[in-house]
Amino acid sequence: MIRPGLLLRLVVFTALIAFLAMPDRFAGLLAPLTDNGAPAIYNQGSLVSLTLSHLFTVALATSAATIVAVGLAIFVTRPAGAEFLALSRAAVNIGQTFPPVAVLALSVPAMGFGEGPTRLALFLYGLLPIFENSLVGLSTLPPAVVESASAMGMTGRQRLLKVELPLAMPLIIEGIRLSAVIGLATATIGSTVAAKGLGEVIVAGLQSNNLAFVVQGGVITGILAVLISDGFQILARRTSKRRGASPQASRPATDGQQAPV
């Protein structure tokens, strides 16, 4: 049986693909939002290629952030890195009070305009939720389970790969989800520093007073964000279901759990 929520998402996804494939067919829908015969469909570049480069920027930054953040979380939860644990926690807490848009803006003086600062900002900010979640995941494993792994004769590496990482995976995926959602939003703002992406459509609309542009840019990014977030949530639920962890229904929002950008 297909749940209504899933069905709705499938419909929305299909509509998104249809719109990106042949936007002109939808011109009639958006025309009421324009004045004086201004174009209803963004005409300064292909929506498909903007969407793809937007997604590429996010994917690149999020993958890099995942590798580095999970690596760091592993490091500070090993005996060798334990010295850095308390500080890294504090640093993440402080880092998460920085608005992503400020991080983006501040990376412009360091990197110049274009894709560079956007990717740097996405990467830097994306580290935080992944690191925090991985850290929580790796440091709150049931002690009896971790000890059993050692007691069975697993080496440190086997214990990490066979037990600790798989058990922390739902939380790590949740961190990646947050990072991707934040990244998608920050990349939208990245258009103001000349990164190629869907923000361009919104910015163009705001500059030329063309509401149709603003709305189509906003709706595409909004739908992408919701669908990507859902995808990660399904993945996280899959990895945690088997072991009987209760689904994380309505738990409190805490730092970095979910933050619009």
Add this chain to the structure above:
Amino acid sequence: MTTLADAATDGAATPRIDRLGVVIAILMAVALALPFVTFRATRIAAGNGLRLFDALPPTAAAAVGAVLIAALVTAVANRRPSLRLALGALALVALALGAGAAGTHLTPADSPYARIAPGSGFWVGLFAGAILMTDAMVRLKLGPVGRLIALAVTVALVAGLLASGAWSHLSLIAEYRSRADVFWREAINHVILAGGSLAAAVVIGLPLGVVAYQLRAIRDPLINVLNIIQTIPSMALFGILIAPLGWVAANVPGAHAIGIRGIGTAPAFLALFLYSLLPMVANTVVGLNGVSRAVVDAARGMGLTVFQRLLQVEMPLALPVVLTGIRIVLVQNIGLATVAALIGGGGFGVFLFQGLGQTATDLILLGALPPVALAFAAAVVLDAAIEISGRGKA
């Protein structure tokens, strides 16, 4: 969650050298090697980096250098947190005073257009000093009151620095001076956007959370919808809201008169409010859910009405979690209000996006640093409030 930290501090195996200290020392050394300030002939001309001894008169340079080296040595060689905290703070003060002095020293009397800005060495040094201090504070396990005092001292120092004119030759201040009126206007805009939407979210979100707590049937759908809203990028939501608000402004009598417009503050305010609902509602529900059944039963047994129970027992016990929601909302809104400038909503974002448009680094800083500082201060204050309100309830 504390097991590892405890294991690390039980002192069973004290490492020979402080590896974090080594990292800090390396950063400090790098800071000393990099340009301390950059000099530009005009506001947007290419910069020219100057090392510490080129940027300051020899005695001043030696003083700043000595403090930084003392901090470097302390980081590696001394484990006393109080000393590390003091030297971290001293290093930050030395950097700040040094940068100001460099501004005064380097500004040519005949060329008011020359700009002196802190260079990469300054920023790396600031970062190293901040880590040294943070680490020391973590080790000192500063309580909420201690952290509030530390924040107040920091604010006082920065205010004093700005008021004393020590930085008046730095380009950031020059940038501020030339638009002081606008700056304060936008600052107020920013605070109203962030604080006002928070207030609205508390007024609406708290009761909504209580209702969602009582009625299972609406809880999950409501939280799901709010979750989806949270996921939408701010620029997108700002943009999407322009259309309906524009329609309201044009078609609802009186709407225009009370300031509702398609673009401007209204969509920004509405978007921030919508974003704020999830943390408020979810944390109210979770906070109330977390109140122990035995306590609720006891209250019922003593004859408290539903309403009395809520106000006298459940809400006070749920307070720390609700406050956590408020903290999230405030920090998040201070950041998001920056983006509002894109749709004419005002706030510090005005300078930030202007700076980006003009490739003027100082203007970018003028727009980016205040929200960072505000968000940080808000987080410290509310974290302290959460900790104090949670005392004796765990």
Add this chain to the structure above:
Amino acid sequence: MIDLSHLTKVYGDTAVVDDVNMHVEAGTITVIVGTSGSGKSTLLRMVNRLVEPTKGRILVQGRDVLKMPAYELRRSIGYAIQSHGLFPHWTVARNIATVPMLLGWDRKKVAARVEELMELFQLDHAQFAGRYPHELSGGQQQRVGVARAMAAKPALLLMDEPFGALDPIIRGKAQADLKAIQRRTGTTILLVTHDMDEAIHLGDRIAVMDAGQLKQYAPAADILARPADAFVDDLIGTADRPFHYLTLGTLGSAVEPGEADGAPLAASASLYEGLGALLWSGRKAAPVIGDDGAPLGRVSLSGITDRAAQPR
């Protein structure tokens, strides 16, 4: 099997295990008892080096464990704990297969061993092999935990309060099963508990610990008869001592010639059970029969109670 000499573990400046010397015979069950915090777990965990000793030597089958790589040592020693520590993301079968897989056994051999163990521990293979730990009852989880510890046929099995989380009925059965399995496999078991009943029931020998020191190490009967000091005396409990003592002997040892009325008692039952049966049925004596049902004589109330007195 195990030789501990001058074994010491110091945390901060307290020795939580203090100069312990002990020899454990192969093929026996040795139980370590003591109050909470007396260092039992620490002692046990030094044997497979989950805790590194501060001082002293540990020989297992003549090999110095401190000179072996820890992971290799641990693969050769079974380990089961109260909260079982099953891997929640693995099925029952995969959990039991942990050590054989680490040792690189081939797949067929592993599968056969898993099946064999599940049968031994009375877990239906078809029903349980594919389940995840959270889909089992506490008692089943506990059995899987012990099965996993025994999977690679270790000669030595370490158990830390393995039955602590079970209800009294299941615990009694688990103890009996463990004893039966141990007798069949000849595994050497070192087991920690703070339940004196469990210690007397299971232990061939009992080690009593207090504040890190080994107070007495002797067969159960000796501990009951001649407690080394006031602490051991206390731990046994004055009121319970004769009854504990009776659990150690069988009715067969108290048979006297003659006849009695009523339902016969089995010679293999403990004196404690016999006493209970006599008291409850209001008889002064009862007939005793052997395993084959043949009459052996009778036991009398006074014959049993004589055996509850402190031996001299």
